[in-house]
Amino acid sequence: MPTITEEVRRAPRRDAAANREALLAAASATLNEHPDAGLEAIASAAGLSRRAVYGHFAGRDELIAALIASGATRLNDIAATLDHPHTPTAIALLGARLWHAVEHVQLLAAMAVREPHVDQVAAALAPVRERVGELVTRGIDEGALRGDMNPQTLARLIERAAIAVLLEASVARLDDAEGHRLVMLSVLGTAGLGWREAGALIDAAPELAYCPAPAGVGTTAGAPTAAAPADAETGEEARA
Amino acid sequence: MPTITEEVRRAPRRDAAANREALLAAASATLNEHPDAGLEAIASAAGLSRRAVYGHFAGRDELIAALIASGATRLNDIAATLDHPHTPTAIALLGARLWHAVEHVQLLAAMAVREPHVDQVAAALAPVRERVGELVTRGIDEGALRGDMNPQTLARLIERAAIAVLLEASVARLDDAEGHRLVMLSVLGTAGLGWREAGALIDAAPELAYCPAPAGVGTTAGAPTAAAPADAETGEEARA
């Protein structure tokens, strides 16, 4: 007897939650290709009508807000559950991990420039920024990272370097292994390491080696023309 | 007697051209802060009414198109009138030169992500891309740049590294000298040089030294609340 307040109410239908997820997934996919896509496009990509969206979200902004929150959580988790005694390795590792969340990064990056959401993205991503800031400061103190610029600035540049590769991934058709290595190289280069040094570091550290996709899921960068349900890809699975 | 076809027509008023320039300048300033600003905002920033805009441009898109074209010309010129036997120096120099055209780069970068203009920006910027591609290829062949990635890819990453700094300039308040050095460091780092190596290179090459603003013009990054005419900045001056 699930009394909510004082009324006997039937449990919500299971497909409702499923549709909500479908909407989020479709929104993620659609907005990655057309960041200004309307609710119509998103809804129909999820196999629903525009009207149905308002049954799950208060409106467009709330839908996107949920998307941002979910993406940011993912990225923040990545940054939080990560460390390595050798700071450059830690930073490369961070880049590599981000590679496995490309779509999220791409989406967040797109929204970080679209007016209603700028502040929200910035706020939601504060933890990662914080973490990167720590790593960079530590690295500079150890003399393991470049000592010729402000830690804050360096942190932002590293962040942008990573994003640059992840965005480039959509243009140039990078396969998983390429992308994996490229983010690390780019990030390390920005961090001050010479290219041979960076390459050697990556090849030496087993943690940084590329291990092919765990299952058959496949982190596709080029999206499937939308309209593909693509269920479980919003907030699940996280293993080393 | 200025007969155009067969009618005697008075020469166009001089202030019309001035207003056109004012519009372009205002648009540049306004769009740099609010990339989605409407014609109303732009026009009034230029001291004109929205209606007057249509006397100079067919519409919003054409106004922006003009802006893009002008900005791209500037950047293409920079890339064209530039070379140095030492490839890394050439690349650093390119970065440094771009620093003196921050506003243009910022604007172009913003428009390169706004739907109606994506293709146009890409097309207009082809020459710079071409040039960067040449330099990178040359550098790799010489062994002066990193040899661990596709030239095309490296070129794009260097491009993005430069843009990253120029965008960061708006956030962190970088003064001219800082920015100048930072772009070069960032670009060289992405190109594969270690940070000490890059620093040494910059300090050694007199071409790369920062020489303060030529006149009292000042390439301000933080915009002057718009409404500033800022006349000659469309397509002039190019020296070695």
Add this chain to the structure above:
DNA sequence: GATAACTTGCACAGCAGTGTGCAAGTTCGT
């Protein structure tokens, strides 16, 4: 100072998107 060039203000049409209300349908849970 006449006159064309240019600006203004307003009114209007149009478009694309959002958010709502409601009646009718479909589908899941019990």
Add this chain to the structure above:
DNA sequence: ACGAACTTGCACACTGCTGTGCAAGTTATC
């Protein structure tokens, strides 16, 4: 199979922008 949960389709109001027409004003130029 009943009923609630959920979806649909349509209609509508509303917002914020673009683009146009026109009459009346201002201003540079001849």
